[in-house]
Amino acid sequence: MTTLQLKNIVKRYKSQTVLDDLSLDVADGERLVLFGPSGAGKTVLLRLVAGVIEPDEGRVLIGGEDMTDVDAEHRGVGMAFQNFALFPHMSAFDNIASPLTATRSSKDAIAAGVHKVAKLLKIDHVLSHHPKALSNGQKQRTALARALVGSPPLLLLDDPLRNVDAKLRFEMRLELPRLLAAEGATVVYVTQDYKEAMALGDRIAVMSQGRIRQIGTPQEIYNAPADIEIARLFGDPTINLLDVVPQKSGDGVFVELSNVRVRLADYDGDASGKSCVLGLRPETIVFVDASAPGAIPVTVEAETPLNEKTVTLAMTARGREILVSRPAGTPGPAAGPAHIAVNGAQAFLFDKASGRLLPRADIASKRNGEAA
């Protein structure tokens, strides 16, 4: 276990700034997920920590020690690559053993170490194979085993599940947290899959365009996305975003959806009269009877299953599309006219101009409400 600190890292390629004055602290034993679209600079950042790329400016501290000018082989980190980067001319055994041979361990110690981690990752039966003869899943496990075998205090995982099929990815998503916890290492994990990020991260750092846009626990990011883009990246189906102008009236702030007033419990008068974007998670919208209070008339257009959910595309009277999701197997409306109800306490308001989340009156109580 160790800590990692990045201080004001800048990295440019030609005229393009890939990392823009980026600072980051990872605590001892923490699992930090770097999440963001491709081209955000996640991989460059990871390589910079590993020491195979040098920053133009800024410092990299591992365990409090300045490693900026230390060669990769002396940083003592473990890394798994997205494309596995196995040595094609070596057997799986020799691939996994490579961090141990570097430290000139005895033959027995190397064999014991390799077999231990191979068993853990269930690849002990293919150790004599060359990478060419391994399935994608086995390659990925071999790459992971190679990163883990030396018990590095800092583990860098660059989207290790990207190139494996969906079934295997699901399996590994379940298995990895246990594995990483057992390892006890500080982990920086890169992914483009928000579910992976939420499943694996103690904290998630959302990156885009070479900067960290938001950093927080998975719940914080899901329940209080800093801006519209982040709200859109987390959640499947995507969050509903509707242009609204909130109004203050009487005891609170309201928005109008198809002439039905919805009270936004968390917001105060500051938002009123501004051009805003209302964010509604599809799972917070429910179908109700026409007689229910706050029922908004919609037309059900289509329905499609999405994993364990059923997603309905509904159209409001003003022609705005809304996605509603419910657990698969629960009854839903037939095509045609129906009514939905929106929980104003679970809605977000973003400033339309800046895209930033508008400050809410009491975020803490809301988060508890949602987690329940």
Next chain:
Amino acid sequence: METTSPIERLLRAVALTLVVVFFMFPIFWIFLMSFQTNETILTIPPSIVFSPTLSNYAALITGKLQTAAGTLDIAFMRNLGNSIFLSVASVAVALVLGVPAAYAFARHKFKGSEDIAFTLLSFRFAPPLLVLLPLTQYFQWLGLSNTYFGLIWVYQLICLPLILWIVRGYFEDISADVEYAYRIAGHSWFATFRKIALPLAGPGIAAAGLLAFIFAWNNFVFALVLASADKQPVTVGALAFVTSSGIQYGQIASAIVLSVTPTLALALYAQRYLVEGLSLGAVKG
């Protein structure tokens, strides 16, 4: 391949046969000639029925050339030895110098690296005749003319650019991540070069070495001008068969057979690497 009609297959076979005959016939004919006397060779029309003789080979190996004007001493076997020594040594030097250089050019883009690499390649563009005269002068000043050392040095003009450029492409084909992974595992850059880059570029290095060997072996003009008889390779030595009393076709033929045998054998042995090695980028791990 799709199913082919009999006619298509027949045509393909005919075309392949024609190509093979076109390329192999001269070698075949020379091979026959090497077992004939000068008189049989010059018979018109030529015939492939004759009583074979080993006299040509005997003359080459003993170094005594029987001509109408008497016995001439030739140094063919020495030439052959020179060819082998010069080519092997040149390729060895070119590999030792060129492979690390190719790695540097492939992995480390430094200021002017492209220019240096291109300058080295341009040695292959310039016709040797262009540099021959100044080279002769320099060699005399430096005392390098008529030395093996000097010849091997000049042969680097032929071998080094070839190896540098072919092997560089091979190193560039190796995913940088694979090398990064080895570095991160705790190995020095030199260990990474030795244990990862070299083995993975192996077929390319073999192909480049073979090509360089063939080019070095075939070189004529450098050896002709910069070395005297006892250091000359077969390409120059073959001139000895053009004697004042006529051209010794039989001996030339057997000399050719002997001199192409090493390269031919090498090429046949390394065929697999050659095809793999020259189709750059087509082979990925």
